[in-house]
Amino acid sequence: MDVSLLHDIAPFSTEQRAMRILLVDDDEPMVELSATFLERELADAETATYTDPEPALDELTDGGYDCVVSDYDMPGMDGLELLTAAREQGIEIPFVLFTGKGSEEIASRAISAGVDEYLQKGGPEEYPVLANKVSNLVEKYWAETHMRRGFLAIESAEEGIGIIDGDGVYQYMNKAYAALYDRDRTELIGEHWDILYPDDEARRFHEEILPQLEAEGSWRGFSTGVTKDGEAVPERLVLTQMDDGGHVCIVQELTEVDALQAEVELKDRVLDAIGVGIVVTDPSQDDNPIVYCNEAFEALTGYDAESVTGRNCRFLQGPEKDPETVAEIRAALDAGESISTEIRNYDVDGEPFWNRLDIHPVRDDDGALECFVGFQRVGDRDGDADDADSP
Incomplete structure (x- = not known):
């Protein structure tokens, strides 16, 4: 997987803490001097010093350290043997071999053993170099640790999580993503999303x-x-764009409630497509205000949803109201009954149009009135819907 695709995702951790460094050297004045210099060079450093590798190894197994700085030539256990013992116990923090006994042979052995940095002791001028190497190693270790933890969380997530590149090809997905479609992710990574x-x-x-x-x-x-x-797999989908043109996908299989909402949205898109305006009003509130309108209503009247929400539909009647039709509508609403009629309305620019209006009450399982739904189309004075706007 191309890790660069993750640069636009929020970091897995914003943890800020001191870096803890374990120093091991059988020369006590030297190890104390090294600790003093590192704490001076690195503002957030905390150090612990040991002159015996054995208790130092025991201390490492308790965790909590971010880096080891060890001498090479020590009695009982040299620096490379300490490294080997630490790795055998699963301790993977950065290891710096800081030795006064340098040679090509030791350098070669250190590299083969897997030390992260090899540095020869010298005068005080070496400590800024050591501090810089330790700082870089710890920051890299923290970043990799947070990345591993983050991907462990992604891998164990119930939601499907995937990354698609700018060409629409899957670069990564967790098991849950592939399982939603009854597939193995090896079948999908490298394929275009439209599969x-x-x-x-x-x-x-x-x-x-x-x-x-x-x-x-x-x-x-x-x-x-x-x-x-x-x-078919009904799903809830969240997509987030990344700067490189790709995007992150989070997908969940729909619950029954989600499926019902998805069905409503589908029907809403169909009604938008055929030009039927819809408003929902709430009779439990004062003046039976609009609580929802669809895009077709916005197109019909020129009003957007924000400007009509909370208002009674009578604002559409303009200055020249039709008292007889208005009274007929009001009587039906007061009785909680359906009504179909035609009424002159005015759009946002004040232009009149004949509105073919169908209003229906919606009741709960106990028969209590929950809301009114109004369907609106452009009509004519004879009461027939305009063919150009009819389904």
Whole structure:
């Protein structure tokens, strides 16, 4: 996986803490001097010093350290033997061999043993170099540790999480992502995302979803994928754009409530497409205000959802109200009944139009009135819907 694709994702940890350094050297004045210099050069450093490698190894196994700085030539256990023993116990923190007994042979052995840095002791001028190497190693170790923890969380997440590059090809996905479509991720990484969608849904992604993602930086909503065997997978999808043109996908299979909402949104898109304006009003609130309108209503009247929410629909009647029709509508609403009629309305520019209006009450399982739904189309004075705006 190309780790550069993750640069736009929030870091897995913003932890700020002191770096803890364990120094091991059988020369006590030398190890204390090294600790003093490192704490002076590194503002956030905390050091612990040992002159005997054996207790130093015991201390390391308790964890909590970010780096080891060890001499090479020590009685009982040299620096490379300490490194080997630490690695055998699963201690993977950076290890710096800081030795006064340098030679090509020791340097070669140190590299073969896997030390992270090899540095010969010298005068005080060597300590800024040592401090810089320790700082770089610890920062790299922290970053890799946070990355590993983050990917462990991603791998164990119940949600499907995937990364798609700028060409639409999967570069990474966790097991949950592939399992949602009854596939193994080895089948999908390297494939284009449209392998998981039927043709009509892939078309909606290209024409509607991806342009919105590019324009706004994110998209969330409902979609329908498909398993290898052709079974439909209703899903909730969240997409987040990355600077390189790719995007992060988070996908969940829909619950029953989600599926109902997705069905409503689908029907809403259909009604938008055929030009039927919809408003929902709440009779439990004062003056039965609008609580929802669809895009077709906005197109019909010129008013956006924000400007009409909380207002009674009568604002559309303008200055020349039709008292008889208004009274007829009000009587039906007061009785909680349906009504179909035609009324002169005015759009946002004050232009009149005949509105073919159908209002229906919506009740709960106990018969209590929950809301009214109004369907609106351009009509004519004879009460017939305009053919150009009819389904």
